[in-house]
Amino acid sequence: MRKFATPVDALPVEKEYAFEVAASNLRFGEGVTREVGMDLKNMKARKVAVFTDPNIAQLPPAKMAIASLEAQIDLPFEVYDRVVAEPTEASWRDAIQWARTHDCSHFLAVGGGSVIDTAKAANLFTVYKEADLFDFVNAPVGKNLPIEKELRPLIAIPTTAGTGSETTGAAIVDITSKSFKTGIANRALKPRLGIVDTLNTRTCSRELHISSGLDVLFHSLESYTAIPYYERTPRPANPILRPAYQGSNPVADIFSLWALRTTVENLPRVAKNQDDHKAMQQMLLASSFAGIGFGNAGVHLCHGISYPISGLNKTGPKYKHSGYAVDHPIIPHGVSVALTGPAVFQFTAPSSPSRHREALAIFRGTTPSDPSINAIPDSEIGSHLYEAIARFLDGLGVPRGLKAVGYTNADIVRLVEGALPQRRVLDLAPGIGDVVGEDGREHLMRIVELSMEY
Numbered sequence: 001m002r003k004f005a006t007p008v009d010a011l012p013v014e015k016e017y018a019f020e021v022a023a024s025n026l027r028f029g030e031g032v033t034r035e036v037g038m039d040l041k042n043m044k045a046r047k048v049a050v051f052t053d054p055n056i057a058q059l060p061p062a063k064m065a066i067a068s069l070e071a072q073i074d075l076p077f078e079v080y081d082r083v084v085a086e087p088t089e090a091s092w093r094d095a096i097q098w099a100r101t102h103d104c105s106h107f108l109a110v111g112g113g114s115v116i117d118t119a120k121a122a123n124l125f126t127v128y129k130e131a132d133l134f135d136f137v138n139a140p141v142g143k144n145l146p147i148e149k150e151l152r153p154l155i156a157i158p159t160t161a162g163t164g165s166e167t168t169g170a171a172i173v174d175i176t177s178k179s180f181k182t183g184i185a186n187r188a189l190k191p192r193l194g195i196v197d198t199l200n201t202r203t204c205s206r207e208l209h210i211s212s213g214l215d216v217l218f219h220s221l222e223s224y225t226a227i228p229y230y231e232r233t234p235r236p237a238n239p240i241l242r243p244a245y246q247g248s249n250p251v252a253d254i255f256s257l258w259a260l261r262t263t264v265e266n267l268p269r270v271a272k273n274q275d276d277h278k279a280m281q282q283m284l285l286a287s288s289f290a291g292i293g294f295g296n297a298g299v300h301l302c303h304g305i306s307y308p309i310s311g312l313n314k315t316g317p318k319y320k321h322s323g324y325a326v327d328h329p330i331i332p333h334g335v336s337v338a339l340t341g342p343a344v345f346q347f348t349a350p351s352s353p354s355r356h357r358e359a360l361a362i363f364r365g366t367t368p369s370d371p372s373i374n375a376i377p378d379s380e381i382g383s384h385l386y387e388a389i390a391r392f393l394d395g396l397g398v399p400r401g402l403k404a405v406g407y408t409n410a411d412i413v414r415l416v417e418g419a420l421p422q423r424r425v426l427d428l429a430p431g432i433g434d435v436v437g438e439d440g441r442e443h444l445m446r447i448v449e450l451s452m453e454y
Contacts (some may be wrong), residue, residue: 039195048104065108082095092133112212113162119154161216167194169190213263227430255290255293263283263286268392345382345386348429353381
């Protein structure tokens with residue numbers, strides 16, 4: 001199935017030999033949301049499509065952005081505020097239809113990853129007016145067609161410290177007909193500018209801070225431990241086909257490690273005290289840094305398995321996480337990713353003991369040269385990291401495994417079947433993506449079994 005992730009039209013299949021670095025322009029600062037009207041005016045916007053959700057529309061970040069637009073003379077805009085948390089195929093189609101009928105020259109997204117991802121999709125399908133949603137969805141679920149037209153400028157203003165969507169070309173959607181998530185990943189989707197305003201996460205609930213922060217944590221861990229870019233196969237026949245997720249590389253490593261260290265230090269502080277604005281600021285920086293890391297390296301098993309965990313919940317356990325003001329079952333994305341975290345990194349540790357040793361040292365607040373870390377044999381790094389991650393999650397009150405959100409052993413096969421089509425991320429997983437001729441089913445079964453409870 002690997003050929004679906006990176007098409008080739010020549011034999012023999014060869015390993016990759018290059019990586020590319022791409023990220024949105026970013027602006028950090030307190031109150032910089034107020035500049036967005038001037039930005040769009042500078043871009044000579046004819047009409048702006050503003051995307052947000054019903055909750056954010058009533059809160060200071062959206063109100064500040066709208067006031068900035070209103071302050072500009074002759075800058076028409078229209079607001080789409082129907083984005084749903086954890087967007088679905090149906091909600092994307094609604095947003096796409098709205099965008100196609102409003103003829104906007106520029107897009108502005110104010111919200112979390114769900115809002116930014118929805119705006120990316122609406123932008124894409126406004127340019128490709130006749131295309132179907134699945135034309136660009138990642139293969140093998142969709143056709144994964146290349147994006148050859150220039151999209152309209154998008155400015156993203158994140159209101160959560162989590163997805164890093166303001167930096168990346170990824171957009172994730174729940175394909176309800178298949179009970180799992182997937183998405184579109186292409187550099188063309190990147191926002192023209194990410195406005196990262198340190199005021200904008202102050203309205204988040206404690207639960208949202210934690211879930212979003214968990215996404216940052218595992219973006220960092222997964223991208224740092226993904227297979228090296230030069231081990232990824234196949235090498236694309238045309239550089240336009242080189243995927244956004246390429247495997248770990250020297251540039252992404254710098255961003256991922258900084259984000260991991262910053263998250264481990266600051267997320268517990270935010271969870272303990274929602275008035276700790278310094279820690280919130282650091283988490284917002286970590287979110288964008290992790291976005292640059294995984295946006296170029298990719299994520300792997302935690303995210304790949306999280307997509308059916310979230311998707312199957314709607315008809316299966318119907319778990320509803322506390323602190324989320326929604327009227328439907330929801331396992332927040334960061335929580336769904338974290339549920340398999342301990343087992344995943346126990347599995348991946350043998351692929352690169354030194355990188356996993358570095359991660360263990362960060363969780364323990366020390367360095368790899370510390371005798372307590374340095375003395376651990378390579379063969380035991382995985383079990384120590386398992387315990388360190390589990391202890392960190394316990395400190396945040398994360399449900400202890402899949403059984404805690406309602407799954408049972410009878411669901412293991414369905415969860416694995418939902419993860420197998422996620423080739424764009426599974427093919428970056430050490431022990432799976434660097435093993436020719438295997439789809440990883442046996443390993444996924446074991447990881448899900450071990451993630452039932454811990």
